[in-house]
Amino acid sequence: MPGWNLKNGELQKCKMSEDEYWSLFNFVFSDACMKRNTYKFGLIKSIMDNLFNCAQDGYGSYRLSYNAIFEKFTVNYWNLVLKYHLKQMRSDGRTEVSKIESILLAASEENDLIKTLDFNSLSETDRSNVVNQVSVACRKNVVGALYNDMEGKLYGFDLKRNGIMLAERAYEFMLKYKTELEKLNYYAWAKFMEKINEDDVLVKVLDKLELSTPKRNDLSVYREVLYKKFKECNCFYCGKKLNFSNRGVHVDHFIPWSYVKDDKLWNFVLSCQKCNERKNNKIPSEKYLEIMLKRNEQMKDIVDEFVNVEFKNYDSSQFMSLWKYAQLSGLKPYVQENS
Numbered sequence: 001m002p003g004w005n006l007k008n009g010e011l012q013k014c015k016m017s018e019d020e021y022w023s024l025f026n027f028v029f030s031d032a033c034m035k036r037n038t039y040k041f042g043l044i045k046s047i048m049d050n051l052f053n054c055a056q057d058g059y060g061s062y063r064l065s066y067n068a069i070f071e072k073f074t075v076n077y078w079n080l081v082l083k084y085h086l087k088q089m090r091s092d093g094r095t096e097v098s099k100i101e102s103i104l105l106a107a108s109e110e111n112d113l114i115k116t117l118d119f120n121s122l123s124e125t126d127r128s129n130v131v132n133q134v135s136v137a138c139r140k141n142v143v144g145a146l147y148n149d150m151e152g153k154l155y156g157f158d159l160k161r162n163g164i165m166l167a168e169r170a171y172e173f174m175l176k177y178k179t180e181l182e183k184l185n186y187y188a189w190a191k192f193m194e195k196i197n198e199d200d201v202l203v204k205v206l207d208k209l210e211l212s213t214p215k216r217n218d219l220s221v222y223r224e225v226l227y228k229k230f231k232e233c234n235c236f237y238c239g240k241k242l243n244f245s246n247r248g249v250h251v252d253h254f255i256p257w258s259y260v261k262d263d264k265l266w267n268f269v270l271s272c273q274k275c276n277e278r279k280n281n282k283i284p285s286e287k288y289l290e291i292m293l294k295r296n297e298q299m300k301d302i303v304d305e306f307v308n309v310e311f312k313n314y315d316s317s318q319f320m321s322l323w324k325y326a327q328l329s330g331l332k333p334y335v336q337e338n339s
């Protein structure tokens with residue numbers, strides 16, 4: 001049974017070992033798993049990029065909304081299809097492009113300029129319009145299919161409800177092996193695209209997949225919030241007083257963006273330029289983790305709409321796991337010069 005037309009599927013809550021999860025994921029990455037297009041890779045990536053937007057539901061699973069999933073999904077495909085012109089479907093003799101590609105092409109049809117823009121520079125209405133169309137198409141075409149390939153052990157779903165329910169163990173597994181799964185997923189995705197694209201667009205295809213999740217450049221809203229609302233006036237790492245009148249104040253991802261792939265207040269600190277450059281893609285030591293955990297505990301309880309949204313699914317034990325797993329993934333520790 002292909003599963004693509006399933007309307008719902010119950011989450012199989014069995015005790016899965018890590019080996020069993022590896023086996024399921026490796027099956028999906030393999031040629032043995034049927035794929036006419038790249039949606040399954042896209043869905044896996046969107047789930048993994050959303051691990052920090054999941055809410056524990058108290059029944060041994062994590063809820064992740066369709067909106068969160070398909071917003072990331074849309075951004076990825078926007079770049080792959082419009083910016084890099086990478087085809088995502090094997091031609092079936094009747095149509096050349098997949099449903100998602102045709103939605104994106106139609107959205108950019110009237111305005112060629114749009115194709116060169118980041119998805120996030122579209123107006124909010126245009127964005128949510130496109131995300132809605134993508135969400136409708138994908139809920140129909142891929143949520144059930146991947147559910148089936150994963151034998152219901154990754155997530156359960158009901159198309160009438162808003163989102164999927166990730167198994168707790170699957171969630172832990174994805175958090176722990178995020179980097180490895182991401183790479184295997186990219187590799188299988190690239191291999192699939194090699195078969196259906198012309199050589200000239202395949203240049204640096206793995207880079208293009210990585211760049212399909214754009215890094216936000218403007219983090220000034222976080223600088224303002226940390227400075228004005230939380231009076232963070234000193235460098236988080238060296239303690240030096242920060243000079244807000246020049247551009248020397250950096251907004252630093254405590255756990256590097258390369259691992260989290262998301263921008264959330266609970267992961268931001270202010271730092272001086274020197275520390276930010278030295279720290280770069282490294283993980284701060286345990287001493288800093290403790291300061292961070294304390295800070296976040298205080299932050300999450302204040303009543304403020306922006307802060308509350310940012311902290312919606314924050315959980316201190318999850319933050320600790322993240323810190324630990326990011327190191328397992330190969331990121332080096334950051335050691336302060338004078339400590």
Ligand SMILES: [Zn+2]
Nearest residue numbers: 235238272275
């Ligand atoms: Zn510093």
